[in-house]
Amino acid sequence: MYIHQLKDWPHFQWDNGRIAQILTDLRYRQGRLLGRMEGLGFNLQDEATLEMLTLDVLKSSEIEGEILNHDQVRSSIARRLGIEVAGLISADRNVEGVVEMMLDATQHYDRLLTKERLFGWQASMFPTGYSGMYKIVVGSWRNNAKDDPMQVISGGMGREKIHFQAPDSDKLNVEMNQFVDWFNTELIIDPMIKAAIAHLWFVTIHPFDDGNGRIARAITDMQLARADETSRRFYSMSAQIRIERNVYYDMLERTQKGTLDITAWVEWFLQCLGRALVATDQALAVVIRKAKFWDNPVTRKLNDRQQLMLNKLLDGFDGKFTSSKWAKIAKCSQDTAMRDIQDLMDQKILIKEPTGGRSTSYILNEALFGSDQF
Numbered sequence: 001m002y003i004h005q006l007k008d009w010p011h012f013q014w015d016n017g018r019i020a021q022i023l024t025d026l027r028y029r030q031g032r033l034l035g036r037m038e039g040l041g042f043n044l045q046d047e048a049t050l051e052m053l054t055l056d057v058l059k060s061s062e063i064e065g066e067i068l069n070h071d072q073v074r075s076s077i078a079r080r081l082g083i084e085v086a087g088l089i090s091a092d093r094n095v096e097g098v099v100e101m102m103l104d105a106t107q108h109y110d111r112l113l114t115k116e117r118l119f120g121w122q123a124s125m126f127p128t129g130y131s132g133m134y135k136i137v138v139g140s141w142r143n144n145a146k147d148d149p150m151q152v153i154s155g156g157m158g159r160e161k162i163h164f165q166a167p168d169s170d171k172l173n174v175e176m177n178q179f180v181d182w183f184n185t186e187l188i189i190d191p192m193i194k195a196a197i198a199h200l201w202f203v204t205i206h207p208f209d210d211g212n213g214r215i216a217r218a219i220t221d222m223q224l225a226r227a228d229e230t231s232r233r234f235y236s237m238s239a240q241i242r243i244e245r246n247v248y249y250d251m252l253e254r255t256q257k258g259t260l261d262i263t264a265w266v267e268w269f270l271q272c273l274g275r276a277l278v279a280t281d282q283a284l285a286v287v288i289r290k291a292k293f294w295d296n297p298v299t300r301k302l303n304d305r306q307q308l309m310l311n312k313l314l315d316g317f318d319g320k321f322t323s324s325k326w327a328k329i330a331k332c333s334q335d336t337a338m339r340d341i342q343d344l345m346d347q348k349i350l351i352k353e354p355t356g357g358r359s360t361s362y363i364l365n366e367a368l369f370g371s372d373q374f
Contacts, residue, residue, distance in 0.1 A: 001257075002164050002165060002204075002256050002257065003204065003255065003256055003257075003258065003259070003260060004166070004167050004175075004204050004205070006259070006260055008260055009260065010178065010179075010182075010201060010260075011260060012197055012201075012260050012261075012262050013260055013261045013262070013263075014193070014261065014262055014263040014266050015261075015263040018263055018267060019193070019263070019266055019267055019270060022267065022270045022271060022274065023190055023192065023193075023270065025274060026192060026270060026273060026274050026277070029274060029277040029278070030227075030228065030277065033234055033235065033277055033280060034228065034230070034234070036284075037232070037234050037284075040288070043291065043295075044287065044288065044291050045232055046081070046083045047083070047085075047287050047290065047291050048232070048234055048283075048284060048287045049081070049083075049232045049233050049234070050074065050077055050078055050081065050083050050085065051283060051286070051287050052233040052234055052235060052236050052280075052283065053077050053102060053103070053106070053233050054070065054073050054074045054077055055236045055238075055239045055283070056102060056217075056221065056233065056236040056237070056238045056239065057073050057077070057098055057099055057102050057238075058070060058073055059236060059238040059239040059241070059242040060098075060102075060213075060214050060217045060218075060238035060242075061098060061214065062242050063213060063214075063217075063238065063241060063242050063245055063248075064213050064214060068094075068095055068098065069091075069092070069095065070315075071087070071089050072089060072090070072091035072092060072095045073091070073095055073098075073099060075087075075088040075089045075090070075091055076091040076095055076096055076099040077099055077103065080099065080100075080103055081103070081107075085311075087304060087307045087308035087311050089308075093127050093128075094125065094127070096124075097124035097125045097126070097127055098124070098125055098214065100124045101121040101124050101125060101214070101215070101218055102218055102221065104117070104120075104121065105121075105218040105219065105221055105222040105225075106221050106222060106225050106231055106233055107231045108231075109222045109223075109225035109226050109231060110226070112184050113180055113183050113184055113219070113222070114180065115176060115177075115180060118176075118180075118207075118215065119139040119140060120139070121211075121215055121218060122138060122139060122208050122210075122211045122215060123138050123139035125210075125211045125214065126138050126210065126211065131209070131210040131211075136209035136210050137208070137209045138209075141169065141172040141173070141176065141207045141208065142169050142172070142206075142207060142208055142209045143169050144169050144209075145169075146168055149165050149166070149168070150165065150166040150167075150169070150206050151163075151164070151165050151166070152164050152165070152166065152203070152206060152212075152252070154245075154249045161249075163249055163252055163253040163256065164204075164252070164253060164256035164257065166204065166205060166206035167204075167205060167206075172205070172207050175205045175207070176205060176207050179201055179202060179205060182201075183198055183219070183223075191223060191224075191226055191227035192224070192227050192270060192273065193266055193270075194223055194227075195220050195223040195224050195227065195269070195273075196262075196265065196266045196269035196270060197262070197266070198219050198220060198223050199216050199217070199219065199220045199269065200252070200255060200262060200265055200269075202215070202216045202219055203216045203252060204256065217237065217238050217241070220237055221233070221237065221238075224237065224273075234280060234284070235276045235277050235279070235280040235283075236276060236279075236280075236283075237272070237273060237276050239276065239279070240272050240273070240275050240276035240279060241272065244272060244275075247268070248272075251264070251265055251268050252265075286314075286315075286316075289314065290311075290314045293310075293314060298347060298349070299349075302344075303340070305326075305330040305332060305336075305337075305340055306340050306343070306344060308329070308330060309326055309329065309330055309340070310344075310349070310364075312329070313363070313364050314364070320353070320359065320361040321353075321361050321362050321363065322359045322360065322361050322362070323337045323338050323341055323359075323360070323362075324337075324359070326340065326341060341362060344362075345362075348365055349364070349365060350362045350363070350364065350365060351363060351364075351365045
């Protein structure tokens with residue numbers, strides 16, 4: 001028997017005593033982070049929001065086994081938020097759809113959550129009406145037959161693990177009306193606890209043919225934006241869940257097979273959120289470093305290829321950064337790549353990597369970041 005089959009569903013209970021200290025620590029970290037960000041100025045806040053939303057979209061999709069293009073996601077978010085960044089590129093329809101959903105959830109967090117809004121989110125992720133090779137119900141609740149139940153599964157083909165079974169489709173209208181009414185009602189519970197419950201409740205119902213996990217995390221981000229009282233996002237819960245993916249699915253499975261006392265789930269969720277706040281420090285260091293770099297007048301004279309490639313270096317390029325890779329990624333000739341690189345070396349922005357090897361590779365001149373020039 002799963003929790004949605006219990007007599008008192010969905011009247012959840014939890015032990016406030018067990019989570020009181022966790023909430024206190026979370027509130028302290030939340031206040032400290034928001035205070036730090038307010039002191040950075042609007043440009044850096046925009047860059048941090050762009051970085052965190054990009055991470056959120058990428059990692060939420062990764063949890064479901066879908067790898068999106070980082071540059072496409074970042075460009076789509078920047079365009080929609082009106083943030084000026086170097087090296088914008090066009091994005092595929094599936095990328096635009098996921099970005100559209102996430103931005104609607106976080107930038108309009110104070111609007112009511114309705115079934116029409118949820119239908120729009122799900123439809124935006126599957127613009128063709130297909131999930132991979134399979135035709136799915138889009139923009140409506142699933143309508144699977146009783147002999148073909150909705151099962152929540154993780155793992156690749158041949159290694160699938162069934163975690164739990166969702167309610168039958170003929171119950172979805174009642175279930176989702178109850179959930180939406182609860183989510184839109186002002187409750188005398190901590191908003192972070194409400195985020196934990198909302199995530200669990202929606203995932204339990206699993207109302208769509210596909211996209212349930214990503215929508216659950218969008219609802220979570222929407223509620224966390226309400227908790228922060230700002231549309232700016234400075235941490236990524238999805239990125240932390242991706243790191244703890246196995247534990248996440250184990251916690252969901254145990255909770256689904258337990259009682260309506262969800263203290264253990266709330267405890268884990270809040271602790272995971274706390275680790276997401278701690279992880280933000282490293283991400284913000286990257287944001288500040290990039291902003292410092294691009295604020296310098298010298299970098300504003302660079303061409304689009306140089307801006308694109310330097311952004312890749314600033315984000316942490318994987319492997320050796322050679323002229324041949326420059327030509328391939330920037331879609332230019334080898335001669336053009338060498339001219340771009342030589343120009344950056346003349347300006348002391350790039351230097352040759354001292355390790356050498358068969359192919360010359362290049363790195364950012366770190367000395368510039370500690371100088372008055374940068």
